[in-house]
Amino acid sequence: MLERLESDYDCANASSDLTQLLQELAALREGPAANGADTQERINRLENQIHFIKNKCGIRP
DSSP: OOSOOOTTOOGGGHHHHHHHHHHHHHHHHHSTTTTSHHHHHHHHHHHHHHHHHHHHHTOOO
């Protein structure tokens, strides 16, 4: 998980950052504690970071 995403995020890092975030998200969703409150909070944060980067850098599915 990235520590901080700011409005001045460098989209040159988007490819590697998204790959890392998506891998972390998949691991959390598949893990044994996927329904725990702490895990759900981390999942939400990862989803928000992914959404932020995609919007900021104009990445479409």
